[in-house]
Amino acid sequence: MxxxxxxxxxxxxxxxxxxxxxxxxxxxxxxxxxxxxxxxxxxxxxxxxxxxxxxxxxxxxxxxxxxxxxxxxxxxxxxxxxxxxxxxxxxxxxxxxxxxxxxxxxxxxxxxxxxxxxxxxxxxxxxxxxxxxxxxxxxxxxxxxxxxxxxxxxxxxxxxxxxxxxLNGLTIPSLIFIIAIILVVFWVLRSFYWQRNVITTTNQFINNLTHELKTPVFSIGLATKLLEEKSDDSLKPFVSIIREQNDKLKVQIEKVLDLAGLEHGKSVIKFQLINFKSNLLALAQSFLKLSELEGVKFDFNFSDEDYFILCEPNHLENAVSNLLENAKKYSKNSPEILLNTFISHNFLHIEVKDNGVGIPEKELKNVFKKFHRVGSGDLHTVKGYGLGLSYVKEIVRLHNGKISLESKMNEGTTVTIKLPIKLKGYE
Structure with missing residues (x-):
């Protein structure tokens, strides 16, 4: 900086x-x-x-x-x-x-x-x-x-x-314009650095807060595990609720830390050349099992070729998983989700389609901003912090990829990730 x-x-x-x-x-x-x-x-x-x-x-x-x-x-x-x-x-x-x-x-x-x-x-x-x-x-x-x-x-x-x-008609206006430019640029730079300092201070506060939250979350998780082992059948549903909510809080804390680390270059991402198709298949099968339990219709369709890409598997899996979770959260009473992957023009396309409530057109340009929450339609009923898509976009950017979103109100949303394909064995 x-x-x-x-x-x-x-x-x-x-x-x-x-x-x-x-x-x-x-x-x-x-x-x-x-x-x-x-x-x-x-x-x-x-x-x-x-x-x-x-x-x-x-x-x-x-x-x-x-x-x-x-x-x-x-x-x-x-x-x-x-x-x-x-x-x-x-x-x-x-x-x-x-x-x-x-x-x-x-x-x-x-x-x-x-x-x-x-x-x-x-x-x-x-x-x-x-x-x-x-x-x-x-x-x-x-x-x-x-x-x-x-x-x-x-x-x-x-x-x-x-x-x-x-020459007063030339010299005096020139001097006035130069002075005006200096003052305006000085004011803009001053405002810019002041805003950067505010953002940096805010991020530091959020990071410190999330780090402090990790200790009680860990303690709650440990206590919940002990309660689950010793409680009778009448208490287990309540213990299960505590564990589920604690896990959600843990995920949100990790998401904040990961995103802040990526933005400030503090997280070291080690890329490796892998066939990402197996990772996507495992992720799809895991999400299919959860969908069956929750009554969500989920299907996936993979093309026949291998998906060799240079990536950091964990972060990229989290990004795709986040898109699938969003499709489920913002769905209607009978949610239908499709994960479609294929290769076109040397790019791996990962599409997540749903039949959800959709996003208003005026909100499309803001959905990838950090902490942004869509506040129209039925979307305000879904809990969250506006971090998911911001995290996904940052991960895709670090992989030299592109992300796009298309949505229509009451018809559904399609999010597409494009990642550059590498030849097998090419580092």
């Missing part, structure tokens, strides 16, 4: 890390695409800005007066003209960038080849790290007025933040 638990944790951890890695790769691809798209939009905006600044218009005229420090046309100081130019040029650039779908914060500077700086944006900060620069070599009116090569450089700040904001 501990190894399975570690395996679940390892698989879950690898899956989450793998999912995170895939999301990271998708994020890188998304960022690259965002950068390509951003550069394309800036390229389009640059062309528009360059064209608009080529001609002599109100904006270029104001900028020209600011960079040449000419106040002849305005009743303002040179500093005021330059401040106005900064803001008007900034608003112009914001408008042209928005027209091309660019909402990122930016700054600009207007300078010449000799690094002479003329104008900067109101939010300009020199030597900004991790910024993306787009220089625009101006042509037309402004360079002619200055008689120099004039460059307008756009500087975009915090581009990674901008790109991530463009």
């Amino acid at each position: 501990l190894n399975f638990k570690k395996g679940y944790i390892v698989v879950f951890t690898i899956s989450v890390l793998g999912l995170a890695f895939i999301q990271y790769q998708y994020l890188k691809i998304g960022l690259n695409l965002a950068k390509v798209q951003f550069n394309s939009k800036v390229g389009q905006a640059v062309q528009t800005i360059k064209q608009d600044l080529e001609t002599n218009n109100e904006l270029t005229f104001l900028v020209a007066q600011a960079i040449t420090k000419n106040d002849a046309y305005f009743k303002l100081s040179v500093d005021s003209i330059q401040d106005a130019s900064r803001y008007f040029l900034n608003d112009f650039l914001v408008d042209r960038l928005l027209q091309n779908g660019i909402k990122s914060d930016f700054s600009y500077r207007l300078y010449t080849n000799d690094s002479l700086l003329y104008l900067t944006s109101p939010n300009y900060i020199a030597s900004q790290e991790e910024q993306l620069n787009f220089p625009i070599v101006l042509s037309g009116y402004l360079p002619k007025e200055l008689n120099k090569r004039l460059i307008l450089e756009l500087q975009f700040e915090d581009l990674n933040k901008y790109f991530f904001s463009q």
Whole structure:
């Protein structure tokens, strides 16, 4: 169980890390695409800005007066003209960038080849790290007025933040889904291991209880044997009842212990290659004698070939015997039971048919569950603990076999065990 638990944790951890890695790769691809798209939009905006600044218009005229420090046309100081130019040029650039779908914060500077700086944006900060620069070599009116090569450089700040904001529709839902998956899987595993602990504790309690019951059952059996030897004829029927009920209790205790041992791998089953036909024949003959005493019509039909299988005879006999007892318990007033065995497609088929009360269709999927009891029809009148079919299924599983059940209400039930046939002498 501990190894399975570690395996679940390892698989879950690898899956989450793998999912995170895939999301990271998708994020890188998304960022690259965002950068390509951003550069394309800036390229389009640059062309528009360059064209608009080529001609002599109100904006270029104001900028020209600011960079040449000419106040002849305005009743303002040179500093005021330059401040106005900064803001008007900034608003112009914001408008042209928005027209091309660019909402990122930016700054600009207007300078010449000799690094002479003329104008900067109101939010300009020199030597900004991790910024993306787009220089625009101006042509037309402004360079002619200055008689120099004039460059307008756009500087975009915090581009990674901008790109991530463009991918919020991908990154944020991905993170939310990953966190949700982790929480759900953690809750499921926690619930699963809690239930396993409850089941383990319950099984331990049942096993301890059944072991404690074996001592008084043995003592009752011994006392019953002594009473039977010394009692007169008038008391023997009562002693017989005590012995019969004590034997039933002993069988139920052994069934619980066997099933618990098989489920936890504590019982060592030694398989051997035998002709199981003789075992089935002895079991059928013994059940026939009991059936005659109880007024049950029982018949068996075996095919001619040998039934060589790899099995543990005692457990397998108990499984078949359990099916026969169930057929008798859940029968009508005139019970008819048939044990039919044959070989088909390299499998030994063991069929137990009865004309009993049947099982409701909705209960068929649960009949092999441990402690399950069918509670409809007349089945609740039969005493038991819901261990028989669970034990049979576990025995068949350990023999690499299959078990199936078909039933119709008020018509009867057929239980079929299929066990792989081995060639004689093959180990």
